[in-house]
Amino acid sequence: MSNYYSLYLHIPFCRHRCAYCDFNTYSGQDEFIPAYVKALCDEIRYVGQIAPYRLTVHTIYFGGGTPSLLSTTDIENILKSCYETFNVLSEAEISLEANPGSITLEWLQTVRRLGVNRLSLGMQSAHPDDLRLLERQHDFFDVSQAVRWARRAGFDNINLDLIYGIPHQSLARWRDTLERALGLHPEHLSLYALTIEHATPFYHWVARGLVPPPNDDLAAEMYEWADERLSQAGYLQYEISNWARQRGTDVLMCRHNLQYWRNEPYLGFGAGAHGFANHTRTANVRGITTYIDRLSQRIERSFPLTPATEQAQVIDPLTEMQETMLMGLRLTREGVSRQRFEQRFHRSLEEVFGPTINSLVSLGLLKWHGERLCLTSRGRLLGNRVFMEFVSSPAS
Ligand code: SF4
Structure with a gap:
């Protein structure tokens, strides 16, 4: 196993719960952000105290939820905890997920200065009908503006997330979405087929016949077309759902996600975050206030568990x-x-x-x-x- 660790930092706040989403995230809880950020920093530092040695970190990933709802001071404090606790390599990849429409040029300039060097934008679709059905809060203009601002702020590694297989989405509409995404020249693209998750509004709409269920054959056609189009456009597929451009001899793959796919160690911080270290898989408590409470108690744990760990399983x-x-x-x-x-x-x-x-x-x-x-x-x-x-x- 590699000696290099990755850190996943979960930010479970969203402006609005999208209809298809089953991530551990909450809307209307922003009042807890300051206490949550403090708890997150405490959890990071706790690991520093119990780890067998000062761990070397080569990727950090702010995921969610919507990390772009945090203030730049929050991001700064979280990164400071990481730098104080771990040996973060100077060339570390530091990614942050952001929602188009929830960021400003100034915010991007500051987080770039703080060391964030990869931005992942949840574009999902270019078409207003798709975005409306998914209950996304942005439009394509917000995406193109976010990319323009990110470039001005100095980001030279941008990912766009897209979803295909959306009910009522035709092949032509999917092609248009992908073409518009390509027109923004991202370094990386993640394409995900829409899956209908239990206990989401989407699940109930499909169950009640209000929305047609996903058409697997059409989704497969969309995937195959995208695969061909992306390879023509110079993108290399390196994972089932992920494509990256080359820069010099480098393929701009997401190094953080490579850590998962290579089954290498990572530590997950925050509500509901998962980790894998010392042959142990861990999962944290999911609720925001439960997480904050756990971190305020002096519970004794041994590496890689923390006071927030709810489940730990040793992997044979x-x-x-x-x-x-x-x-x-x-x-x-x-x-x-x-x-x-x-x-x-x-x-x-x-x-x-x-x-x-x-x-x-x-x-x-x-x-x-x-x-x-x-x-x-x-x-x-x-x-x-x-x-x-x-x-x-x-x-x-
Ligand atoms: S913004 Fe992302 S994490 Fe938040 S509810 Fe929508 S899909 Fe889920």
Whole structure:
């Protein structure tokens, strides 16, 4: 496992709950932001006190929720806690998710000065009908303005999140969204198929027949068209849902998310945040006030647990190997390296998963590229089936 850590910082505040969202986030709770930021800083510092040594950090990610609802002073205080607690590399990637429409040029200039060097904007669609149905609070003008301001503020690494497979969205409308996104020249694009999550307004609308359910065939057509169009436009696909441009010899992949896909260690701070360190997966309490309360108590925990940890599960070696396959195969170019796997687990890929790999290779779903095992293009479309084979695969 890598010696480098990643930090995920969860900011669970939103202006409005979008109809499809099942993230741990709340609207109308902004009064708790100051106490929450203090608790977040306390949780970060707590880990500094119990960690076995000063950990080296190479990526930090402000996710949510809507991190762009925080003031620049909040961001500064949180980053200060990270710098005081960890050995944050000078070239660390520091990403922040922002909602177009909730940021100003001045805010962007300040957070850029504070060290944030990657901005991820939730564009979702260029079409007002899609945005209305999703209950997003911005329009395409807000997105293009946010990108213009971000460039002026010095951001040279911008991601746009898009959603396809939205009810009533035609292929032509999706193409228009992608073309308009390309016109903004982002370094990175994440494309997600809309999924209908339980207990969201969307779920109830579909259940009551008010909105048609997602059309999987149309969504697959949208994905395939986007894949072709993005490759023509010079973007490299590196993960099932993610594409990046090249700068010199660098592909501008999201280094923070690579940490998850490579099944490397990360610490999650904030309400509902998840972490993985010391072969232990952790999940924090979800409620904002419960989280703040937990951090005000002097509960004794040992690394990587904190007073906010609600669940901790030690991952046995077989599960860790299975998870490494599941997540690593999402990386369409990198796949799972035979050599890295063996260095990490002291067992060969063939020894542990030989029959599963052979059968998926013969079905044309997996392919060896030298020493790397990757999904084929057919395997990408049937990703879940491939992943399930590894989960149910008995260790040899
Ligand atoms: S802004 Fe993002 S996190 Fe907040 S409710 Fe909408 S989709 Fe969810």
